[in-house]
Amino acid sequence: MGLKDFFKNxxxxxAAKLAANGNGHDLKxxxxxxxxxxxxxxxxxxxxNELLYTSELKKNYSVCKHCEYHHRLTAQERIDLxxxxxxFLEIDENILPGDPLNFKDLKPYTVRLxxxxxxxxxxxxxxxxxxxxxxxxxxxxxxxxxYIGGSMGSVVGEKIVRLTERAIEKRMPLVLVSSSGGARMHxxxxxxxxxxxxxxxxxxxxxxxxxxxxxxxxxxxxxxxxSFAMLGDILIAEPQARIGFAGRRVIEETIKQxxxxxxxxAEYLLENGQIDLVIPRQNLKNxxxxxxxxxxxxxxxxxxxxxxxxxxxxxxx
Amino acid sequence: xxxxxEIIPLDFEKPLIALSKQISELEEKTLKNGDSKIVGxxxxxxxxxxxxxxxxxxxxxxxxxxxxxxxxxxxxxxxxISQTWYxxxxxxxxxxxxxxxxxxxxxxxxxxxVIGTQKGRDIKxxxxxxxxxxxxxxxxxxxxxxxxAEKFNxxxxxxxxxxxxxPGLEAEAHNQSHAIAMNLRELAGLTVPVIAxxxxxxxxxxxxxxxxxxxxxxxxxxxxxxISAEGCxxxxxxxxxxxxxxxxxxxxxxxxxxxLGVIDEIIPEVEGGAHYDHKQACENVLNSIKNHLRExxxxxxxxxxxxxxxxxxRMGAFSSI
Ligand SMILES: [Zn+2]
Numbered sequence: 001m002g003l004k005d006f007f008k009n010x011x012x013x014x015a016a017k018l019a020a021n022g023n024g025h026d027l028k029x030x031x032x033x034x035x036x037x038x039x040x041x042x043x044x045x046x047x048x049n050e051l052l053y054t055s056e057l058k059k060n061y062s063v064c065k066h067c068e069y070h071h072r073l074t075a076q077e078r079i080d081l082x083x084x085x086x087x088f089l090e091i092d093e094n095i096l097p098g099d100p101l102n103f104k105d106l107k108p109y110t111v112r113l114x115x116x117x118x119x120x121x122x123x124x125x126x127x128x129x130x131x132x133x134x135x136x137x138x139x140x141x142x143x144x145x146x147y148i149g150g151s152m153g154s155v156v157g158e159k160i161v162r163l164t165e166r167a168i169e170k171r172m173p174l175v176l177v178s179s180s181g182g183a184r185m186h187x188x189x190x191x192x193x194x195x196x197x198x199x200x201x202x203x204x205x206x207x208x209x210x211x212x213x214x215x216x217x218x219x220x221x222x223x224x225x226x227s228f229a230m231l232g233d234i235l236i237a238e239p240q241a242r243i244g245f246a247g248r249r250v251i252e253e254t255i256k257q258x259x260x261x262x263x264x265x266a267e268y269l270l271e272n273g274q275i276d277l278v279i280p281r282q283n284l285k286n287x288x289x290x291x292x293x294x295x296x297x298x299x300x301x302x303x304x305x306x307x308x309x310x311x312x313x314x315x316x317x
Numbered sequence: 318x319x320x321x322x323e324i325i326p327l328d329f330e331k332p333l334i335a336l337s338k339q340i341s342e343l344e345e346k347t348l349k350n351g352d353s354k355i356v357g358x359x360x361x362x363x364x365x366x367x368x369x370x371x372x373x374x375x376x377x378x379x380x381x382x383x384x385x386x387x388x389x390x391x392x393x394x395x396x397x398i399s400q401t402w403y404x405x406x407x408x409x410x411x412x413x414x415x416x417x418x419x420x421x422x423x424x425x426x427x428x429x430x431v432i433g434t435q436k437g438r439d440i441k442x443x444x445x446x447x448x449x450x451x452x453x454x455x456x457x458x459x460x461x462x463x464x465x466a467e468k469f470n471x472x473x474x475x476x477x478x479x480x481x482x483x484p485g486l487e488a489e490a491h492n493q494s495h496a497i498a499m500n501l502r503e504l505a506g507l508t509v510p511v512i513a514x515x516x517x518x519x520x521x522x523x524x525x526x527x528x529x530x531x532x533x534x535x536x537x538x539x540x541x542x543x544i545s546a547e548g549c550x551x552x553x554x555x556x557x558x559x560x561x562x563x564x565x566x567x568x569x570x571x572x573x574x575x576x577l578g579v580i581d582e583i584i585p586e587v588e589g590g591a592h593y594d595h596k597q598a599c600e601n602v603l604n605s606i607k608n609h610l611r612e613x614x615x616x617x618x619x620x621x622x623x624x625x626x627x628x629x630x631r632m633g634a635f636s637s638i
Contacts, residue, residue, distance in 0.1 A: 092637075094431065100577065101568045105553035154633030161630065181544050183521075185553060188567045189579050192521060192543040193632035196529045199501035202627040213636035223543070225494035226482075226522045231502055245493040245522075246484030250548075254484050264489060274492045 006010020061281045075127040078142035088131035099154045109186040120146035124155040128163040134289040139167035142177040153187040154248035161201045173211040173292045177227040195227035211295040216243045223246025235275040237266035328380045330590040336363045349614040376564035382538040382590040383517045388593045391433030391476035397599035414455030415445035430466035433476035450483035453496035471512040475527040478517030497526040504529035505541040507620035515539045532609045542569040
């Protein structure tokens with residue numbers, strides 16, 4: 001029995017006892033479910049196998065204090081990390097996936113989607129919105145790897161495009177945080193088209209001479225790397241993040257060779273001239289915000305009287 | 318019965334081969350004996366079986382046709398549709414990828430920049446062409462051709478027949494992803510007409526990197542997919558044996574993609590596939606290209622660009638509440 005089950009059982013027993021004593025009238029119909037954060041007291045570091053207090057790990061941006069392994073963040077944690085507290089306003093949260101191909105592998109795509117929504121507690125594989133970073137406006141999107149491997153289907157493409165269009169309209173910098181296995185096979189060719197769709201809208205942003213910072217995190221692969229993720233004016237990766245086009249196994253099978261250990265790591269990409277910076281998580285917010293400041297110095301909007309951070313949330317979008 | 322000995326039959330064509338062999342054997346005999354009724358019956362049956370096989374091709378069978386080693390390749394089309402052909406080479410930074418070919422041709426008196434992925438016909442040529450799988454340098458070579466066409470206001474026609482971008486160590490070290498991504502973005506911004514023709518395999522991002530076009534055309538038996546059927550089966554079904562199921566589920570045939578609104582036209586092939594008649598295939602492709610070039614000529618440079626951007630802006634299926 002795991003720690004989580006232990007707590008859950010204890011809560012259930014307590015509820016049963018209360019109900020038996022006639023004090024259960026205010027209990028909800030559903031059994032109380034144990035809160036994940038509370039139950040999982042310990043986390044095993046994926047880098048060095050050290051046991052860490054979960055609460056301390058979270059306080060340290062999910063970076064191991066022993067080996068500095070950067071554990072994966074959820075999309076919401078990523079937004080919380082980068083956007084100023086309380087400034088983020090989600091947009092397009094109600095764009096939902098369809099099943100254009102009636103796709104079925106070992107289980108139907110529709111079932112997979114429902115499962116993904118449950119396990120990731122997210123409607124799709126990306127959250128987008130606008131907010132501020134150290135009091136400067138930004139349009140930001142963060143991918144949710146727990147949702148079918150952060151794969152890009154129609155919804156991810158549409159949300160990125162709408163966010164980019166918002167950035168153009170409001171003349172804001174764009175920050176996209178990717179974490180993805182690539183295009184979503186279950187939507188077939190339409191997923192592939194999202195590569196063209198996102199890149200095509202980024203062309204407009206590029207022509208508008210607006211800044212786009214792409215943050216590549218563990219892991220970013222396939223159609224996501226080969227489209228919007230590589231198109232940033234500035235490319236930043238987190239330490240040790242694995243980034244590439246084809247997966248290690250596919251390459252090893254093709255070339256019949258073992259690949260070096262550091263192959264496709266952020267550091268390897270930096271050495272091969274593919275990215276600008278590798279930045280530890282605790283410094284990300286300040287460095288991104290500085291880069292935005294440097295690029296937006298000359299293009300401040302003249303007619304914007306009120307500083308962006310003072311515009312009420314509802315008026316920003 | 319005239320059989321083309323030089324065509325290598327595919328596994329699902331075996332019944333036809335058996336029948337036609339039977340027929341030619343009988344024909345030899347009847348020449349001596351004079352009884353031709355049984356031959357006539359067999360010929361009828363041959364036509365029936367042929368109809369059944371070719372009218373109901375499954376997606377996996379179309380993949381086999383698309384990969385047929387005798388199928389016309391981009392260079393075959395290029396050299397057939399224009400008397401003029403000046404091949405250009407190199408990415409200007411150190412490599413000339415043989416998997417990407419490109420250069421200048423003429424269509425209706427108009428100079429056209431043509432770019433294609435190219436497979437080899439034999440082992441030696443495939444060393445140079447890498448089985449039609451381009452490297453990042455290949456995509457950068459193509460990008461240089463895009464810029465060249467833009468500068469001199471030449472329409473661009475691309476031919477696509479590739480298993481995909483090459484998955485290799487050097488390809489990653491030289492940034493395959495960035496090379497593809499740049500082509501997607503830069504194609505989206507061009508102000509000249511861009512027409513893409515998928516002639517064989519449209520292998521995922523490696524194909525898309527030449528296909529952000531105003532018009533995307535596909536030959537009847539070509540395929541275009543986010544992942545190879547084998548790759549998809551290995552991941553989702555956990556066995557490559559389910560490639561046939563994956564091929565159906567992924568919706569990769571020209572007809573499927575036309576219905577999904579991803580492509581604009583299906584170019585017909587002769588029964589059995591383009592490899593049975595190269596001349597006819599090239600003629601059909603040229604006619605279709607000419608029609609689309611004529612239509613796109615009506616658009617201004619700015620309209621050509623927005624047409625392309627809006628086309629891809631519309632791609633996707635989702636619901637919004
Ligand atoms: Zn550790």
